Amino acid sequence: MFTSGLQHVAAMYAGVVAPPMIVGPAVGLSATDTAFLMGASLFTAGIATLLQTLGFWKVGARLPFVNGVSFAGVTPMVAIGRDRGADGITVIFGAIIVASVLGFLLTPYFSKLVRFFPPVVTGTVITLIGVSLLPVAFTWSQGGNSTADDYGSMKNIGMAALTFVIVLALRKVLRGFLQQIAILLGLVAGTVIAAPLGMANLDAIKNADIVGFPTPFHFGAPQFEIAAIVSMCVVMLVCMTESTADMLALGRIVDRPADERIIEGGLRADTLGSAISPLFNGFMCSAFAQNIGLVAMTKVRSRFVVAAGGGILILLGLCPVAASVIALVPLPVLGGAGIVLFGSVAASGIQTLATAALEKGENALIVAASVGIGLIPIAAPEFYHAFPKDALVVLDSGISTGCIVAIALNLAFNHLGRKGGSDEVQQDAQGSGKPDGVTVPAPAAALH
Template identity: 85%
Template sequence: MAAGPETGPETGPVAGRKHPVDERLPPGRTFTSGLQHVAAMYAGVVAPPMIVGPAVGLDARDTAFLVGASLFTAGMATLLQTLGLWKIGARLPFVNGVSFAGVTPMIAIGKERGADGVAVIFGAIIVAGLLGFVLTPYFSKLVRFFPPVVTGTVITLIGVSLLPVAFTWSGGGDAAAADHGSIRNVAMAALTLVIVLALRKLLRGFLQQIAILLGLVAGTVIAIPLGMTSADAIEDAALAGFPAPFHFGAPQFEIAAVISMCVVMLVCMTESTADMLALGKIVERPADERTIRAGLRADTLGSAVSPLFNGFMCSAFAQNIGLVAMTGVRSRFVVAAGGGILVLLGLCPVLASVIALVPLPVLGGAGIVLFGSVAASGIQTLATAALEKGENALIVAAALGIGLIPIAAPDFYRAFPEDLMVVLDSGISTGCVMAVVLNLVFNHLGPKRRSQAEPAEPAPAPSVTVR
């Protein structure tokens, strides 16, 4: 896909120069900035296999194998998304990893069935990925129903929905643990947050851009003498290992499992579409139908291939959008470097375990800034959404209200069928559907409503980069 001209925040297009998305930074900056993306997403990649593995009856060794495979496949999917192949890949600084949306149905599919359960999960993911790939050209046409009133609402929901993850990390990560929410954990998260903010204020240039990474390192160093880190993972890790195909046997195909994961795939495609629209705003290269189609192809193809190497469904990682917004580093090659690092981590368990040294409270303190940046970007987009026109303010109000239900009242849908929980438990999905439907009703249906619709090509929202 051809890159457009670079657009400066004040001077407009700059003739003859590459767009910042296609800019190649020096090797040192590329590596450290890519490592910062890995640090931001690492916990999100390893958490699903660490949850699903024991739940389906795998021992510690096989669960560790799943973690390594998830890192490897997330890296491959990220490389496909950022570098692109033919008409596959958004070619944006877009990170792919293991989707949390599939955790609950995967546990239900493989509960206490061990390797057989994993084989059924993998078979269902393969079918869901292939179906999603086929549906991509039709799904991407929905982009015209995502004006600023919709995208701003969804981007805000993405940030707000991620904040509870940062809060859980800040408390220690395990709500059932005795020390969850302890003063020590919360204080460490608060200290990391202060360090990141101070570094952003005091540093300049490249060091300011990697303030998150420096904050994570500083927080980890402080946590070591406090006994909040453990080297056990490094001592037990092998130097090298490859996620051999079909480690848990050939994929098995059960209709109920396939249907369940196909629903998850539609949820992931909805969230990825919203994430691409958000990222396009931030990097000042709006995601059009072609970009979304190529990005969804990478998502779905990555998901279909991932089980061959013992990985789970791949989807966009919204937390890394916050990192792009905060640092202002828009190069897709930086994120591609992060994808390469993930592949190496999957092939070298020792390196992966070093990253795992970062305590969750430290990651939580940095996550508050990262995820808050996404929400701030959504608010800036809403500022361009002409809320004074028609019923746009009502659209935002209703969509935000519905989207916040799973966050504010987690048990609200407890009486609903379990199969519906895949969608209802995702505030991003329910809020997105509500915003699209209401925008369609108020701004597109009926001759009087068309005049109130927003422009098809609104001015891009400003970046939330802090200078």
């Protein structure tokens, strides 16, 4: 049980620590505070996983489900915290708490709303998540700090390119479980090569304790701002949609079809875990699709095995040194691996769109318009410079704006004003032969 649980941890470890590694520096946190944030994310991911697998009352899908920090919130969180200085992280935590509580209250009704989040919507959003994160990988590849003398140097970009090639080579030559953790192995290999060149950062691990507890409200009491809350509410809807699709897919794999009761319980675990997470300095949690592929590959379907993985995550979160080890990884190494990781997210979105019958109705137009609007903050960062500052929290996130446009256009073209024949149109939007909102993630897909 322990070794099988450890496999799940290894498959999702990089996905859990990557968001705090992006958000921490973006909001001005030091290497030590960013390492603390990573430990907190591991700890809260363990709590969320236990809520999902073991559960209580009506909370938990009680399926072999791993929960962790969702990539969907990274870009909006960076937009929220970027211009708020020391208060940025507390505003993020406040927005997550409110969005999670609202999500928890919405869960009994959300299963009835899933038809408004078909593959044409979810595929667009997942694609935008990956594309929005790629500039982060490019910045890492150059060295991370644009004011540094070696920013964009041949040394930095060369190390990123070497790590990129190593990850691709490992994915090609390895098989089974090792192939699942190729990105993690690539990070290790890249760090080993970069360390003798003086590129590894030892500050975080030097100051880390062997044993520690994620102090509640370590960065201060959460702050609540309307614009930030609206942005994270959009992210919560995205996370709930992805988790619903993942539960339906996992239910088929373990021969326990996810009915409305299971979906409600799973979404309650997601939202409750997300509401608790900021108390311990963690972020919004949702299902990890790559672990569904691991269940399918290993045929180990016990939820208690995944619960053991949740326990391991909690132990890692209680050991700051373990969380700090990942801080040793040089940013160019992270950048090289990040291109593959974030590109895989975009590829997963494209895979979802392949099931959305884009040749039918106005589905292609929905994707075109939503992606076009979602790319504005990436392609033209100053596009909304004249808008009110509070509006920029939503507008500067291509994920939030793209999701809103996709939902609105899907309602306009595939739901409103259609009678009788609308069932066929809506089925085309959903994708042929699959329940509403269902996508079956590829084993190596890194949706988070």
